[in-house]
Amino acid sequence: MDRRDFLKRLSAATATMGLAACTSDEKTKEIIGTESKKPNGEMTYRTVPTSGDKVSLLGYGCMRLPTVQHGSAREQKDIEIDQEELNAHVDYAIAHGINYFDTSPVYCQGRSEHHMGIALKRIPRDKYFIATKLSNFAQEFWSREASIKMYHNSFKELQVDTIDYMLLHSIGGTNGEYNSTQTFEKRYIENGILDFLLEERAKGKIRHLGFSYHGDIAIFDRALAMHGKCKWDFVQIQMNYVDWLHAKEVNPANTNAEYLYAELEKRNIPAIIMEPLLGGRLASTLSFIAAKLKARRPEDSIAKWALRYLGSFPNVLTVLSGMTYMENVKENIDTYSPVEPCTEEELALLEEVAQAMLRYPSVPCTGCQYCMPCPYGINIPGIFQHYNKCINEGNVSISSQDENYAEARRAFLMGYDRAVPKLRQADHCIGCGMCKSHCPQNIDIPKEMQRIDKYVESLKQSMD
Amino acid sequence: MKSKFLKYARVVCAVVMMLSIVTLFCDTTGIARHYLGWTVDIQFLPSISAGLIAAFVSTLVVTKLFGRIYCSVICPLGIFQDIVARLGRLTKKQKVKYSYSDEKLWMRLIIAVLFIASYLLCAYPIVGLLEPYSIFGRMATTLLAPVGRFIAEYLAASSEAAGDYTFAMPAALNYSYVMLGVALFSLVFIAILAFRGGRTYCNTICPVGTILSIFAENSVMKPVVDHDKCVKCGLCAKKCKASCIDAKNGIVDSSRCVDCMNCISVCHKGAISFSTSSDKDKTPNIIKRIKEHFGKAKKDENAPVATDESKRAFLTVGSLVVGSAMTKSMAKTFDGGLAEITEKKEPQRNDRITPPGSKSYKHIEEVCTSCGLCITACPNEVLRPSESLDSLLTPVMSFEKGYCRPECKRCSDVCPTGAISLADLAEKSATHVGHAVLIADNCISMKKGVSCGNCARHCPAGAITMAPTVNGDETSPKMPVIDSQRCIGCGACENLCPSSPYSAIYVEGHRVHRID
Numbered sequence: 001m002d003r004r005d006f007l008k009r010l011s012a013a014t015a016t017m018g019l020a021a022c023t024s025d026e027k028t029k030e031i032i033g034t035e036s037k038k039p040n041g042e043m044t045y046r047t048v049p050t051s052g053d054k055v056s057l058l059g060y061g062c063m064r065l066p067t068v069q070h071g072s073a074r075e076q077k078d079i080e081i082d083q084e085e086l087n088a089h090v091d092y093a094i095a096h097g098i099n100y101f102d103t104s105p106v107y108c109q110g111r112s113e114h115h116m117g118i119a120l121k122r123i124p125r126d127k128y129f130i131a132t133k134l135s136n137f138a139q140e141f142w143s144r145e146a147s148i149k150m151y152h153n154s155f156k157e158l159q160v161d162t163i164d165y166m167l168l169h170s171i172g173g174t175n176g177e178y179n180s181t182q183t184f185e186k187r188y189i190e191n192g193i194l195d196f197l198l199e200e201r202a203k204g205k206i207r208h209l210g211f212s213y214h215g216d217i218a219i220f221d222r223a224l225a226m227h228g229k230c231k232w233d234f235v236q237i238q239m240n241y242v243d244w245l246h247a248k249e250v251n252p253a254n255t256n257a258e259y260l261y262a263e264l265e266k267r268n269i270p271a272i273i274m275e276p277l278l279g280g281r282l283a284s285t286l287s288f289i290a291a292k293l294k295a296r297r298p299e300d301s302i303a304k305w306a307l308r309y310l311g312s313f314p315n316v317l318t319v320l321s322g323m324t325y326m327e328n329v330k331e332n333i334d335t336y337s338p339v340e341p342c343t344e345e346e347l348a349l350l351e352e353v354a355q356a357m358l359r360y361p362s363v364p365c366t367g368c369q370y371c372m373p374c375p376y377g378i379n380i381p382g383i384f385q386h387y388n389k390c391i392n393e394g395n396v397s398i399s400s401q402d403e404n405y406a407e408a409r410r411a412f413l414m415g416y417d418r419a420v421p422k423l424r425q426a427d428h429c430i431g432c433g434m435c436k437s438h439c440p441q442n443i444d445i446p447k448e449m450q451r452i453d454k455y456v457e458s459l460k461q462s463m464d
Numbered sequence: 465m466k467s468k469f470l471k472y473a474r475v476v477c478a479v480v481m482m483l484s485i486v487t488l489f490c491d492t493t494g495i496a497r498h499y500l501g502w503t504v505d506i507q508f509l510p511s512i513s514a515g516l517i518a519a520f521v522s523t524l525v526v527t528k529l530f531g532r533i534y535c536s537v538i539c540p541l542g543i544f545q546d547i548v549a550r551l552g553r554l555t556k557k558q559k560v561k562y563s564y565s566d567e568k569l570w571m572r573l574i575i576a577v578l579f580i581a582s583y584l585l586c587a588y589p590i591v592g593l594l595e596p597y598s599i600f601g602r603m604a605t606t607l608l609a610p611v612g613r614f615i616a617e618y619l620a621a622s623s624e625a626a627g628d629y630t631f632a633m634p635a636a637l638n639y640s641y642v643m644l645g646v647a648l649f650s651l652v653f654i655a656i657l658a659f660r661g662g663r664t665y666c667n668t669i670c671p672v673g674t675i676l677s678i679f680a681e682n683s684v685m686k687p688v689v690d691h692d693k694c695v696k697c698g699l700c701a702k703k704c705k706a707s708c709i710d711a712k713n714g715i716v717d718s719s720r721c722v723d724c725m726n727c728i729s730v731c732h733k734g735a736i737s738f739s740t741s742s743d744k745d746k747t748p749n750i751i752k753r754i755k756e757h758f759g760k761a762k763k764d765e766n767a768p769v770a771t772d773e774s775k776r777a778f779l780t781v782g783s784l785v786v787g788s789a790m791t792k793s794m795a796k797t798f799d800g801g802l803a804e805i806t807e808k809k810e811p812q813r814n815d816r817i818t819p820p821g822s823k824s825y826k827h828i829e830e831v832c833t834s835c836g837l838c839i840t841a842c843p844n845e846v847l848r849p850s851e852s853l854d855s856l857l858t859p860v861m862s863f864e865k866g867y868c869r870p871e872c873k874r875c876s877d878v879c880p881t882g883a884i885s886l887a888d889l890a891e892k893s894a895t896h897v898g899h900a901v902l903i904a905d906n907c908i909s910m911k912k913g914v915s916c917g918n919c920a921r922h923c924p925a926g927a928i929t930m931a932p933t934v935n936g937d938e939t940s941p942k943m944p945v946i947d948s949q950r951c952i953g954c955g956a957c958e959n960l961c962p963s964s965p966y967s968a969i970y971v972e973g974h975r976v977h978r979i980d
Contacts, residue, residue, distance in 0.1 A: 372802070372803075373802055373803035374802075374803060375803060376803070376962050377802060377803045377804070377805040379802055407629075410629050411629045414620075414629045414632045414633070415629065417632070417633050418620070418624055418633055422865070422866065423805050423865075424802065424805070427918075427922060427960055428918070428960060428962065429918070430908070430914075430916035430917070430918045430962045431915075431916070431917065431918075432914055432916070450921070460869065460871055461870060461871045462871075
């Protein structure tokens with residue numbers, strides 16, 4: 001039986017290779033031209049209830065501006081931002097209907113506002129909305145003077161007279177010895193900054209006032225309780241198909257987007273969405289899940305599903321995406337021009353995908369070997385590499401009811417023994433934690449080892 | 465034509481049987497037992513021990529009806545001797561000619577009585593050393609199983625190169641040089657006898673052969689000489705590897721005949737047929753033979769051939785054992801950038817650990833014939849033949865390379881004698897084969913002052929909890945506390961303990977397995 005299988009697969013592989021060689025030529029001949037993704041239609045716009053602004057469903061996030069070294073200015077802290085490339089992004093975005101640009105005084109080591117100012121200066125002011133934040137996180141900015149100075153600096157850097165959307169940046173966080181409530185009060189209440197911003201809005205210097213939220217849910221609730229006084233024009237929240245119902249599993253400090261969204265919808269406050277791809281984790285996924293998504297919509301990328309998901313919510317004003325590369329800009333514009341909301345069935349599929357991803361997250365190990373040698377002889381990168389390989393090849397199963405469970409189980413266990421000798425496998429990790437401080441990715445190696453060990457154990461015990 | 469058919473049928477059956485049993489011993493996947501397990505279950509002594517009454521009675525009935533077909537097509541050691549004899553005839557310039565010889569009755573009787581007495585008195589090593597299936601089993605375990613492992617490794621490596629997971633890397637075999645010594649001794653001894661005289665072993669030593677010959681001595685059907693056709697040319701006697709045809713008198717001693725059918729196929733005159741015998745051709749029964757034999761015993765000075773051969777064989781075996789032991793100690797492994805792992809050593813156990821399903825020391829000693837099949841089947845590198853005298857070559861457990869996994873009962877699945885027998889995995893997980901013992905000085909909480917807890921984390925019975933080394937101080941390094949009532953003795957803690965070469969926690973066996 002097994003040998004027959006092996007031979008079958010071997011011949012199938014040979015056949016597909018042959019086929020691929022024959023068909024690739026024909027394909028390029030026929031489909032020339034569609035490669036460059038041109039939007040099918042007009043960008044979708046959503047309206048702000050308080051002002052009537054029509055905002056593009058896709059917003060340009062300015063946290064990951066391109067650098068001259070072809071990376072993102074978020075990671076490449078010392079590398080110059082590529083103004084020319086950024087201008088090209090902005091031009092393309094404007095030409096294809098994007099009108100919302102979201103920056104902050106702290107993005108890209110404080111360079112984001114400056115470069116966005118240069119890029120947007122070339123565009124007529126009525127063609128775009130600029131959003132920035134009062135990012136007075138550090139205690140040195142908690143005084144009224146320092147905060148107001150930061151606020152005025154944003155006008156200067158962005159080279160504008162009015163700011164269309166102003167946010168209290170990331171309420172709900174803590175700072176040093178101050179808990180979330182104290183931090184919120186120090187940043188915005190005690191120094192009168194909130195009142196100041198309300199006045200600025202009344203004067204027309206700020207056209208919309210809102211806040212972005214991460215962390216303690218009590219602060220979110222408190223800010224919404226102030227809605228009567230503040231009349232928030234919008235609120236920015238973290239939302240995607242994983243955070244909708246599983247925010248706590250991603251980060252215990254977070255709250256399900258389902259709750260946040262419902263609270264906003266109740267008060268008719270539009271939601272601006274950040275982390276639509278969960279820090280890039282929803283841009284690529286386990287190949288067996290990807291296969292499910294691809295089977296439904298063969299031409300769609302995994303990221304497109306995540307964006308369409310958010311576009312399906314009517315109270316979402318705009319979805320912010322930090323786009324380092326032009327192809328991201330193009331693809332995302334394509335997704336929202338116009339948006340094709342997910343059907344009920346597709347929403348259910350994405351929930352299934354979310355559960356699968358949480359159950360089997362890959363380990364962000366890059367194989368740098370800094371953790372080695374483990375004093376107990378464990379091959380740490382070898383184990384992670386095998387685990388990730390299996391995840392990506394679809395050999396990590398969700399449940400024993402899966403169609404390919406037996407095969408996946410076999411591939412995982414046999415590959416494990418081949419890749420890592422028994423005495424160097426995860427079950428020998430004693431959790432001493434010597435490796436932990438060496439990991440540049442901050443992976444909690446002992447915890448991951450025990451997770452993988454548990455998975456291996458469950459596979460082994462489900463045999464025969 | 466018809467006369468040749470019987471021989472060919474015998475050869476085909478024997479080849480199939482031999483290949484099946486060899487496959488069973490070489491299999492590393494555990495698949496073969498599903499299809500071929502019966503081939504060892506029907507072996508004579510295993511069928512008695514396992515209580516397979518149907519198989520045992522069938523063997524006796526078939527022997528009573530048709531003679532010792534068992535010795536020709538079921539017994540792997542018998543088939544092995546036929547192969548050796550066949551090779552002997554191929555390699556020698558002059559074809560070996562067998563000749564009729566008198567029965568070595570006294571020797572057969574002594575060994576058979578010794579065998580039965582040993583079995584009844586539970587003198588286990590004697591039974592295991594004499595029993596033909598187990599003799600073959602030890603040869604297969606030490607000499608063929610490594611070949612099977614090698615093939616499996618090759619297949620695994622090549623399927624890996626193809627990105628395929630059809631073939632698994634096999635578990636290493638726990639090799640025993642004591643077992644190899646015993647196996648080589650019997651191999652050389654029996655092979656020489658077979659090379660020279662065909663089935664000498666079966667008709668002088670083998671106790672199963674002797675027992676079966678009592679049933680075969682007047683079997684309903686047997687090779688019968690038609691005296692009218694026979695010209696007394698003696699060709700049949702020269703071809704008889706059991707040396708049981710007295711061509712001068714035209715008598716076939718059916719108690720020693722192993723139904724190879726060679727005489728029938730070789731006779732030019734068609735004088736021998738496999739048919740019912742007339743009274744005239746009847747072999748005198750065992751009682752008569754004994755009386756007759758001891759009547760002339762005083763004259764008979766024939767010394768047994770075995771002694772000289774065995775001495776020579778022993779020396780050969782001895783030198784081989786020493787040679788392979790030396791190569792092993794010289795081999796070194798290199799691991800590249802990884803930290804070196806100090807190999808674990810087996811701790812000094814006061815009581816050995818026998819596999820779950822073996823019930824007690826007494827049970828395994830009574831029932832196990834030490835064929836080694838369980839050892840070749842163990843996928844976790846746990847089982848190995850005992851090398852201590854009181855339990856020589858029976859399976860014992862140790863956990864340097866792996867531990868007795870909760871999802872596995874392959875040893876019980878393959879065991880033909882019922883020495884290891886588990887109804888299901890639930891029974892296994894409820895069987896306490898031993899209990900863990902802590903050696904506090906080896907624990908890294910004492911040696912290095914760090915908490916580890918790997919034993920507690922992996923204990924399938926939840927028998928280990930970690931407690932602070934300093935009373936009341938929760939922050940002090942933690943050390944395992946063992947609930948020996950809960951411990952089932954699987955060895956996970958011993959195997960996964962970071963302390964090397966001696967683990968800080970090890971298992972002491974139980975003389976009687978507790979099941980709850």
